[in-house]
Structures are given as C-alpha cells and as structure tokens.
Amino acid sequence: QVQLVQSGAEVKKPGASVKVSCEASGYTFTSHYIHWVRQAPGQGLEWMGKINPGGGSTSYAQKFQGRVTMTRDTSTSTVYMELSTLRSEDTAVFFCVKDRWLTGYDLHVFDQWGQGTLVTVSS
Amino acid sequence: DIVMTQSPDSLAVSLGERATINCKSSQSVLYSANNKNYLAWYQQKPGQPPKLLIYWASTRESGVPERFSGSGSETDFTLSISSLQAEDVAVYYCQQYYSPLPLTFGGGTKVEI
Numbered sequence: 659q660v661q662l663v664q665s666g667a668e669v670k671k672p673g674a675s676v677k678v679s680c681e682a683s684g685y686t687f688t689s690h691y692i693h694w695v696r697q698a699p700g701q702g703l704e705w706m707g708k709i710n711p712g713g714g715s716t717s718y719a720q721k722f723q724g725r726v727t728m729t730r731d732t733s734t735s736t737v738y739m740e741l742s743t744l745r746s747e748d749t750a751v752f753f754c755v756k757d758r759w760l761t762g763y764d765l766h767v768f769d770q771w772g773q774g775t776l777v778t779v780s781s
Numbered sequence: 782d783i784v785m786t787q788s789p790d791s792l793a794v795s796l797g798e799r800a801t802i803n804c805k806s807s808q809s810v811l812y813s814a815n816n817k818n819y820l821a822w823y824q825q826k827p828g829q830p831p832k833l834l835i836y837w838a839s840t841r842e843s844g845v846p847e848r849f850s851g852s853g854s855e856t857d858f859t860l861s862i863s864s865l866q867a868e869d870v871a872v873y874y875c876q877q878y879y880s881p882l883p884l885t886f887g888g889g890t891k892v893e894i
Contacts, residue, residue: 693884702874702886702887702888702889703823703831703874703876703886703889704886705883705884705885705886717881717882719882719883720883721883753830753831758833758836764881765819765878766878766881766884767821767833767836767876767878768821768823768831768833768876769833769842771830771831771832772830773830774830
C-alpha cells in the first residue's frame with residue numbers, strides 16, 4: 659500500500675536549519691508530486707511548496723522563498739525539506755503529502771499524508 | 782492568493798443529526814473549460830494527519846462513507862454529514878486547487894458531539 663514515512667521529531671535553536679525526510683513506497687515515486695504542508699500547534703494547514711520527484715523541479719510559496727529547499731533522491735524514493743533561519747514561529751508539525759493525480763495533470767489534491775514531523779524551535 | 786473562509790469555526794451536532802460546514806473562496810474556483818470546481822475537503826482527527834474526503838467539490842474519495850457529501854459552485858461550497866457518527870468528530874478543511882501558487886486551505890471547522 660502507499661506509504662509516506664517521515665523522519666522523527668527535531669528540536670532546534672533559533673537561527674538553525676532543519677532537514678526533514680519523507681520516504682515513499684507503494685507507488686511509482688517519480689509520477690506524483692510531493693508537497694509539504696505545515697501545521698502550527700492548534701492551527702490550520704499551510705502549503706509550503708512542491709517538488710516533482712521525476713525531474714526535481716520545485717515551486718515554493720512566496721512566504722517561504724529563500725528559506726525552504728526541497729530535494730529528492732530517486733534511488734531511495736525519498737524527498738527532503740530543509741527550512742533555514744528557524745524562528746520560534748516555525749514550531750509546527752510538517753507533513754509530506756502525495757498528489758492524487760500524475761504530475762502531467764498539474765492538479766493538486768492530497769490523497770496520502772505522512773505521519774507528520776514535529777519541529778520545535780526553542781532557545 | 783485565493784483566500785478560503787470557512788464557517789462556522791466550530792459546531793456541536795447530536796448523534797444522527799446533520800452537520801453542515803461552509804467554505805467560501807475569494808474568487809471563483811470553477812474552471813469553465815471543463816465545468817469543474819477545483820475544491821477539496823479533508824477530515825483531520827486528533828493526533829492524525831488529514832484525510833481526503835471529497836474532490837471536484839462533490840466527488841467522494843474511494844472508501845469515504847456516503848453520509849459525507851459536497852456541494853456548491855464557483856465561490857460557495859458546503860460539506861454535509863447527513864447522520865453524524867461518533868467517529869466523525871474532527872476538524873474539517875476545504876482546499877482550493879484552482880490556483881496552484883499558492884494552494885490554500887480554509888481555517889478549519891471543528892465538529893463535536
């Protein structure tokens with residue numbers, strides 16, 4: 659079955675960077691976009707950006723431009739999200755999510771979610 | 782950016798009764814070329830990631846119970862739960878995918894018994 663398995667919780671100091679991984683299985687890794695969605699404690703969902711695992715192209719929300727980098731390793735079917743210059747407001751659960759449709763359709767509805775990775779930013 | 786506004790923020794519904802959640806977009810998410818509304822609904826139970834319920838505003842994802850239904854067009858949408866069950870206690874989010882940069886979600890509606 660389709661699975662997205664994320665790396666474990668992290669605690670970081672302000673100004674540091676964090677890199678979260680998301681290993682995909684159960685489907686053709688290069689055929690579906692992977693997105694990252696952030697959820698601050700007790701808050702709603704915020705889209706951060708996406709990566710095409712096939713070619714590696716990315717698109718980021720303007721809010722995160724310059725601070726976020728999404729990469730992939732096709733040999734391990736893993737996507738990475740690195741967020742730099744962390745501040746306390748970045749404390750959140752980060753989810754990787756898979757598009758329901760193939761990349762060629764450029765339609766973004768999320769049919770599979772990772773379990774989430776809690777990143778805590780605290781001095 | 783397309784702003785998604787949900788109402789109410791929370792609602793309490795008796796078991797077996799109907800729950801109705803509203804979602805309004807700041808601009809139309811109806812694509813005229815295919816007459817489809819680019820609107821999805823998700824359910825998030827406590828401590829879990831969200832789960833896709835509905836896309837194209839009214840198409841249920843495989844395995845989603847028939848008591849969940851979506852309706853609406855252009856800027857005004859509704860998620861209905863026809864007969865609330867205990868396992869439906871969750872926060873529900875709408876999401877537009879008409880404009881992919883950025884994709885945006887509503888603020889969420891908490892459904893309680």
